[in-house]
Amino acid sequence: MIDNKLKSILLSVQKPARYTGGEPGCIMKNKEDIDVHFAFCFPDTYEVGMSHLGMKILYESMNKLDNVWCERVFAPWTDMHEKMKEHNIPLYTLESKTPLSEMDMIGFTLQYELSYTNILQVLDLSGIPFMAKDRNESHPLIIAGGPCTCNAEPVADFFDIMALGEGEFMNSEICNVYAECKKKGLSRLDTLKELAKVEGVYVPSFYEVEYKEDGTIKEVKPLYDAPIPCNKAIVRDFANHPFPTDTVVPMVTAIHNRAMVEVLRGCIRGCRFCQAGFIYRPFRERNVDMLNKGAYELCKNTGYEEVSLTSLSTSDHSQLEKLLDDMEDWTQEQKVNIALPSLRVDNFSESLIEKTTKIRKSGLTFAPEAGTQRLRDIINKNVTEEEIEKTAKLAFAGGYTHVKLYFMMGLPGETMEDIKGIIDTAQKIIEIFWSMPNRPKGKPEVSISVATFIPKPFTPFQFFGQNDSELIKQKQAYLLECAKVNKRIKVSYNDPQTSIIEAVLARGDRRLSQVIIDAYNGGAMFDSWFECFKFDVWQAAFEKNNVDTAFYANRFRPYDEINPWDHINYGVSKKFLIDDYERSLKAITSKPCNKQCYNCGANKLLGRACFEYNKN
Amino acid sequence: MNTTRIKFQKVGLAIYFSHLDLQKVMQRALKKSGLPVWYSKGFNPHIYMTFTLPLSLGQESLCESFDFRLNEELTEAEILKAMEGTLPQGIVLTTAGAPDYEAKEIKYAQYRITLYGDTDILKKALSDYESAEKVTVIKQSKKTTKEVNLKAEIRNVNVNETGENYLTFTALFPAGIDYNLNPALLVEYFSENYGIDANATDYLRQNLLNEKLEILQ
Known part of the structure; x- marks a missing residue:
């Protein structure tokens, strides 16, 4: 298992338990008993990956199959990376310590674009060629899943297949089909042809992309009867679909180290900047009894002292208050805290805050996203000034003194007035604090975090050209200037350089694969980690490949242009996205899905209407 | 209760x-x-x-x-x-x-330590140590840095076994709520002076002992 050489290395790096497995809840099987040996890779550190609910869900659902063993692997941190390279130690799975090159399949979850270089790191440490076309029958199949697969064209050449959408059924089906093909002794190509028939499976090499002289796409041609468009897979009966009630509990503290229960999937809000709000459609909520019982089991089986009710917008569950009441019965007795991330400002009720503050009191976070009502209407963040003020009052009355607000800059239709509006909002909240006779002791603090807006595929803003870094820098400088009005306002914003890379990759095409390879070979890795990000390496990679970042990031994309992701169907139609973008230009808001249907198309995946509208 | x-x-x-x-x-x-x-x-x-x-x-x-x-x-x-x-x-x-016993009774911990490297060098390291009058190392804690004479603190050093590229010995190290000496200090001393890979070393805490060197069970 772990020999002396590896032991010596492990004891010379930070947090060696990242690389050893053996945690409570980890699943051990015999290699002789299985047909499919699957490595599930989260291309970031152990602590980040182990916080991810999707991995827990798929780890459980795949390991339920007797003939499949799904193991875990994470990107070794830079210290371990260097040691493994130096001593020629191949990257191995955590459970059985099998070198990745010996696996049947390696599945990467693509959660954010800035993890792309870590895919190459993992392949590199495993001695597996980067490009799918350079691999042969002896290599594992390399699979991608996760939200970025809605346009993972920049990394498409690295993958044999991509699993679009939700993996609960799809991954198991992929394993079953693969096992069949393996038994029949089918070639790699024939195996891919069989896998392409599985709902949600996209085989990048089965689609040929042709470009025009101006660099835009001329045509995408499917080969071998591959479906066009290629649809994502979903769990139709999500309400009654079980979720993991036992998970691996890490010894090295994960970022979110608690039990997690997914109360709903999708989002009814339609915030126009939010990719998750569109690609996880249609909206489905889980049965409350199942949630309550499952949460109880999960806490019992893991020993966690906190359970988080997660989703894109937990307060949109139609029976959240009932769920909290039901859970109170056992959480108090079992000394388990309930955490409620993703609450919305507009339905953050008094009884809700009471239920949460009973549990823990610290800072409170919410996301107005934009500083003025006009801009909030453009982006369809349907939160009013009054609601923000009401929530601040509730929070202060509930004992909170520290409020954190999330904003974006570089949004469509944004002016300097809107930037000033961010500070005005913060200032207003501070004034509210001082005006309250029942305010808590101490001084208020309002932290403002301002991210650069990045247009993403499958959102109404997918057409919009990102602000260039000059303009973003001007806006950031102006924001700091405005913030001088009150020293209790703390401002932070991200580096515009990472936003450029993210923007290019988000709406990129297959011609970027060589850029990513050159960036990795130049030393780029863990790009989402401030201490690792090397902009100059990326710049050199772009230059070497004659790639103009503005072509991908800053250019408005005409409606009739073929986007790199147009042959993929995540449910929402391009027509809907155009209509909604047009609405945004006129600052017309859309209602939440449960109030009015705008025919985005996601209900076709469900085969029925998302809501019973006559009831509302 | x-x-x-x-x-x-x-x-x-x-x-x-x-x-x-x-x-x-x-x-x-x-x-x-x-x-x-x-x-x-x-x-x-x-x-x-x-x-x-x-x-x-x-x-x-x-x-x-x-x-x-x-x-x-x-x-x-x-x-x-x-x-x-x-x-x-x-x-x-x-x-x-x-x-069965109180934590304050603990005075020593017995370790079995296996060093890896060239057998002759390992043997020399141990015999040099045993014949030395004084072996001083720097002990660093969060707050203090001080010199420690290992010879005065570590007791009953016994080489149990030597084989190809390894050497196993046991020893008693001060332990307990008042004072502890991490066996890694001794191994680091060997590592610095004889080029032994400290990280490859096997440590096994076998027993805890009281002042009279009786095993606490």
């Missing part, structure tokens, strides 16, 4: 997580076990746990223990049964029952 001591081994894969991580692991294990564990009263109720003697990351031990309280009286078999399947690989429970 019954104070209970669980004794366990920390071996194999379990050497790679720290004492702090171990505390959380045990806390969750007790919670998972469903045992009627006593919680502290107050605003933030928590399980009351005391670990007898911390163990460094990278070292194995056969004689670890921690104390906690139970609201009911349970047999050893009942406790051990409830704890089954709650722990990571490499944490092996051995006994459960009333505490």
Whole structure:
């Protein structure tokens, strides 16, 4: 298992338990008993990956199959990376310590674009060629899943297949089909042809992309009867679909180290900047009894002292208050805290805050996203000034003194007035604090975090050209200037350089694969980690490949242009996205899905209407 | 309320997580076990746990223990049964029952240490050490840095076995609530002076002893 050489290395790096497995809840099987040996890779550190609910869900659902063993692997941190390279130690799975090159399949979850270089790191440490076309029958199949697969064209050449959408059924089906093909002794190509028939499976090499002289796409041609468009897979009966009630509990503290229960999937809000709000459609909520019982089991089986009710917008569950009441019965007795991330400002009720503050009191976070009502209407963040003020009052009355607000800059239709509006909002909240006779002791603090807006595929803003870094820098400088009005306002914003890379990759095409390879070979890795990000390496990679970042990031994309992701169907139609973008230009808001249907198309995946509208 | 001591081994894969991580692991294990564990009263109720003697990351031990309280009286078999399947690989429970000695009685820990490297060099390192009058190393803690004469503190150094590229010896190191000497200090001394790979070393804490050098069981 772990020999002396590896032991010596492990004891010379930070947090060696990242690389050893053996945690409570980890699943051990015999290699002789299985047909499919699957490595599930989260291309970031152990602590980040182990916080991810999707991995827990798929780890459980795949390991339920007797003939499949799904193991875990994470990107070794830079210290371990260097040691493994130096001593020629191949990257191995955590459970059985099998070198990745010996696996049947390696599945990467693509959660954010800035993890792309870590895919190459993992392949590199495993001695597996980067490009799918350079691999042969002896290599594992390399699979991608996760939200970025809605346009993972920049990394498409690295993958044999991509699993679009939700993996609960799809991954198991992929394993079953693969096992069949393996038994029949089918070639790699024939195996891919069989896998392409599985709902949600996209085989990048089965689609040929042709470009025009101006660099835009001329045509995408499917080969071998591959479906066009290629649809994502979903769990139709999500309400009654079980979720993991036992998970691996890490010894090295994960970022979110608690039990997690997914109360709903999708989002009814339609915030126009939010990719998750569109690609996880249609909206489905889980049965409350199942949630309550499952949460109880999960806490019992893991020993966690906190359970988080997660989703894109937990307060949109139609029976959240009932769920909290039901859970109170056992959480108090079992000394388990309930955490409620993703609450919305507009339905953050008094009884809700009471239920949460009973549990823990610290800072409170919410996301107005934009500083003025006009801009909030453009982006369809349907939160009013009054609601923000009401929530601040509730929070202060509930004992909170520290409020954190999330904003974006570089949004469509944004002016300097809107930037000033961010500070005005913060200032207003501070004034509210001082005006309250029942305010808590101490001084208020309002932290403002301002991210650069990045247009993403499958959102109404997918057409919009990102602000260039000059303009973003001007806006950031102006924001700091405005913030001088009150020293209790703390401002932070991200580096515009990472936003450029993210923007290019988000709406990129297959011609970027060589850029990513050159960036990795130049030393780029863990790009989402401030201490690792090397902009100059990326710049050199772009230059070497004659790639103009503005072509991908800053250019408005005409409606009739073929986007790199147009042959993929995540449910929402391009027509809907155009209509909604047009609405945004006129600052017309859309209602939440449960109030009015705008025919985005996601209900076709469900085969029925998302809501019973006559009831509302 | 019954104070209970669980004794366990920390071996194999379990050497790679720290004492702090171990505390959380045990806390969750007790919670998972469903045992009627006593919680502290107050605003933030928590399980009351005391670990007898911390163990460094990278070292194995056969004689670890921690104390906690139970609201009911349970047999050893009942406790051990409830704890089954709650722990990571490499944490092996051995006994459960009333505490048999007090932490302040601990004065020494016996370690078995295996060094890896060229056998002749390993042998020379040990014999040089044994014949030296004084072996001074720097002991650093969070707050202080001081010189320590290993010869005056480490007792009963015994070479048990030498083989191709390894050497195994046992020794007693000061341990307990007042004063501890990590065996890694001795290995680091060998590493600095004889080029031995300190990280490849195997450490096994075998026994805890009192002032009279009697094994505490």
